[in-house]
Amino acid sequence: DIQMTQSPSTLSASIGDRVTITCRASQTISSWLAWYQQKPGKAPKLLIYKASSLESGVPSRFSGSGSGTEFTLTISSLQPDDFATYYCQQYYSYSGTFGQGTKVEIK
Amino acid sequence: QVQLVQSGAEVKKPGASVKVSCKASGYTFTSYDINWVRQATGQGLEWMAWMNPNSGDTGYAQKFRGRVTMTRNTSISTAYMELSSLRSDDTAVYYCIKGLPRSPFDPWGQGTLVTVST
Numbered sequence: 281d282i283q284m285t286q287s288p289s290t291l292s293a294s295i296g297d298r299v300t301i302t303c304r305a306s307q308t309i310s311s312w313l314a315w316y317q318q319k320p321g322k323a324p325k326l327l328i329y330k331a332s333s334l335e336s337g338v339p340s341r342f343s344g345s346g347s348g349t350e351f352t353l354t355i356s357s358l359q360p361d362d363f364a365t366y367y368c369q370q371y372y373s374y375s376g377t378f379g380q381g382t383k384v385e386i387k
Numbered sequence: 388q389v390q391l392v393q394s395g396a397e398v399k400k401p402g403a404s405v406k407v408s409c410k411a412s413g414y415t416f417t418s419y420d421i422n423w424v425r426q427a428t429g430q431g432l433e434w435m436a437w438m439n440p441n442s443g444d445t446g447y448a449q450k451f452r453g454r455v456t457m458t459r460n461t462s463i464s465t466a467y468m469e470l471s472s473l474r475s476d477d478t479a480v481y482y483c484i485k486g487l488p489r490s491p492f493d494p495w496g497q498g499t500l501v502t503v504s505t
Binding site for chain 1: 422424431432433434437446448449482486488489490491492493495496497498
């Protein structure tokens with residue numbers, strides 16, 4: 281199975297900060313990577329697909345990059361609504377494994 | 388709009404089985420896969436299983452093989468996930484998600500809390 285490793289596991293940041301989360305795959309997955317945002321008690325919400333494509337309705341401050349095994353999610357200017365947990369997911373194989381998550385907290 | 392509505396919360400004893408349903412609407416049920424993902428309280432997302440509702444083909448995470456079974460009833464656009472030999476560490480929210488091969492998971496059902504307790 282493909283393993284996904286996210287870092288950091290927790291991130292403390294202030295409103296307006298630029299935030300970057302990294303995700304590494306155990307083997308190449310081309311660009312078959314998605315990023316999700318999850319808030320407490322809610323189902324995950326798709327933010328980015330195909331590594332860098334922004335899902336409709338998602339603010340442009342979110343962006344994704346990378347291919348192969350190394351990927352990043354960037355929030356250009358952190359807003360109050362962005363404090364949440366973020367997950368990467370590979371969908372190169374049918375077992376769509378997730379990273380362990382990155383919790384973005386208020387500094 | 389596309390919607391997945393799951394059955395309600397369940398409380399089960401260790402060793403029992405649970406069957407969670409996922410009713411799809413707003414699209415052709417047999418044209419898209421259904422995936423199941425679970426999340427224990429305070430933990431991350433864990434992919435469990437996949438089904439093609441048209442063919443009935445399934446795929447299961449190695450961790451759950453032998454304990455999880457996915458079925459469907461195409462006449463009512465509903466998929467089912469049954470987990471047997473329940474343990475306390477199976478306590479989690481279980482989500483169904485519409486998908487396709489090489490597609491991200493979207494949208495997600497509202498989740499079903501399964502509590503395993505004596």
